[in-house]
Amino acid sequence: MKKRKHVISLKDLSPQETLDIINRGIEYSEGNVVQGEQLKGKVIGIYFKKTSTRTRTAFTTAALRLGAQVIAYGPNDLQVNTGETMDDTLAVLSRMLDGLVLRTAESPAILRAFANQERMSIVNAMTEDEHPTQALADLTTIKQHFGKLSGLEIVYLGEGNNTTTALALGIAKFPNMKISFFTPQNYNIDPMLLNYAKEEAAKRNTVIEEFHDLSNLPKRADIVYTTRWQTTGTTKPDANWRELFEPFTVTQELMHQFPNAIFMHDLPAHRGDEVEASVIDGVKSIVFDQAENKAHSAKAVLEWCMR
Numbered sequence: 238m239k240k241r242k243h244v245i246s247l248k249d250l251s252p253q254e255t256l257d258i259i260n261r262g263i264e265y266s267e268g269n270v271v272q273g274e275q276l277k278g279k280v281i282g283i284y285f286k287k288t289s290t291r292t293r294t295a296f297t298t299a300a301l302r303l304g305a306q307v308i309a310y311g312p313n314d315l316q317v318n319t320g321e322t323m324d325d326t327l328a329v330l331s332r333m334l335d336g337l338v339l340r341t342a343e344s345p346a347i348l349r350a351f352a353n354q355e356r357m358s359i360v361n362a363m364t365e366d367e368h369p370t371q372a373l374a375d376l377t378t379i380k381q382h383f384g385k386l387s388g389l390e391i392v393y394l395g396e397g398n399n400t401t402t403a404l405a406l407g408i409a410k411f412p413n414m415k416i417s418f419f420t421p422q423n424y425n426i427d428p429m430l431l432n433y434a435k436e437e438a439a440k441r442n443t444v445i446e447e448f449h450d451l452s453n454l455p456k457r458a459d460i461v462y463t464t465r466w467q468t469t470g471t472t473k474p475d476a477n478w479r480e481l482f483e484p485f486t487v488t489q490e491l492m493h494q495f496p497n498a499i500f501m502h503d504l505p506a507h508r509g510d511e512v513e514a515s516v517i518d519g520v521k522s523i524v525f526d527q528a529e530n531k532a533h534s535a536k537a538v539l540e541w542c543m544r
């Protein structure tokens with residue numbers, strides 16, 4: 238039996254593997270691939286314990302378009318709801334499925350513990366601390382838009398969350414990039430993962446930095462990126478959190494500081510919170526190309542894992 242691979246954390250992928258997935262996603266996005274045979278005969282489970290519009294649809298359509306059969310499990314469908322352990326659940330599913338795309342509330346540790354087996358690919362469709370397939374789709378969109386990754390500078394404003402962590406881990410694999418994260422005090426990126434990303438980045442002359450003070454905004458940016466303030470499935474302990482977040486809204490005024498920058502957002506968006514409507518709906522916004530590329534990148538991920 239051919240061994241199956243996993244996408245659980247971007248820490249596990251080499252720079253070349255990451256680039257291969259990005260380049261393949263671009264090929265799919267540009268319609269350069271005949272689809273339908275890549276995953277023929279495969280059965281893929283899609284198990285989302287939390288809400289999703291894009292990621293769930295992206296992986297489901299990707300699997301179907303590449304010829305796989307799909308079983309979709311809703312949050313209440315499996316016996317984990319009646320007390321069966323995730324370990325047992327994954328052990329059973331691995332005897333029947335070729336791949337499982339999973340969004341859970343837990344940390345990736347439970348997925349990683351199970352990644353020793355090679356019967357069934359596991360794709361992390363978002364855990365508490367990382368959203369690796371979002372970063373793969375984002376880097377696909379960025380490389381497609383600019384024709385390169387090297388030399389690009391990104392400014393991120395908003396919460397330090399699973400998308401920002403994945404973005405940092407992804408960018409760390411490529412040379413001569415820069416990302417400056419601006420996060421509210423106490424809503425920062427996981428320090429351990431950020432430090433890991435910084436160290437990896439430094440090996441390639443890439444800069445990853447985090448500030449809480451907007452006076453540190455750089456002079457130039459090619460991309461301004463934000464995410465919604467209330468990350469899926471999370472709540473904020475501080476009742477006055479909005480006051481802390483408001484300075485980090487992406488406004489037209491901020492975009493004017495970066496006249497050549499495009500705007501990106503992983504969606505879902507809350508216009509008037511993290512971004513002004515005129516920015517996300519304006520000419521510099523590529524958010525729906527970005528969303529579409531989740532489906533093309535999902536094809537690249539599934540193909541890389543299972544072929």
Ligand code: CP
Binds near residue numbers: 291292293371503505
């Ligand atoms: N960006 C993203 O992960 O969207 P969904 O939560 O809708 O999947």
